[in-house]
Amino acid sequence: MLGVECLVYSLVMVGWFIVTITFLVSGIFLLVNNLVGDTCVAMNEWLQNPTVDSALENIIPNIDNQITKKILSATKDVTYGVVEVTNTYISNVSNANATSYAGASYYNQSGPLVPLLCNPYNEDDTDRHCAPNEVNFENASEAWEKYMCDVSLVGNCVTPGRLTPLGYKQITALVNVSSGLYHGMPFVIELMNGTFLKKTLSDLSKMLCSGIEEYSMWVFTGLVASSTMLMFLLVHWIVYSEHRRCRAYTKKTDAALYWKKVSC
Incomplete structure (x- = not known):
């Protein structure tokens, strides 16, 4: 009997410990759920109207449109200048009959003459269309490779060609610089005017916030149901054990009375 009582008390202690941990986890879950829910609400408010004073508006840095225009203009100027330097070298050195x-x-x-590199901008930063005989950033390196010559020890061409390996390496490096500026500029502009941030927050909102309340309720209901069921089982086990002990005590008492009557 003593062993059964010890087992019951042990189960009760373990059960209460599990229940306590369950409710503690439930509290932490509710806290995290509220934080995520508030974040989702703030993101949706900002996405619907970024100019209105909101929770995210106060922490997201805003860049003035004039600054964005200046950076865009400077990037175009640098791209234009690098392409012009490349074409000047090709025209005055490689294509010169010196x-x-x-x-x-x-x-x-x-x-044959080396084709010039297409400049995507005019001098006034307006967009420019490539001429038929020009190469663009994507195919310039491959196209110019056909115009390389073999060189002697002093660096002069010993086979037909207008670009030495060193000259080819230098102008392709300039192409990589101008290509990086040209293709990277749209991303920089999106980053500065908030387009990239809007797209990122929109994707996060669709991926993480969709149905979060429904899923949260399922998890919370599961935790509460588990705790309640465990409590019920513990109480039932205690009542059952107590009932068994009472029955054993009753049988023992009845047996004692019976033998007492017999002995009399």
């Missing part, structure tokens, strides 16, 4: 008296501009270049 003589041996031209100094560094002569390295025995010959053969």
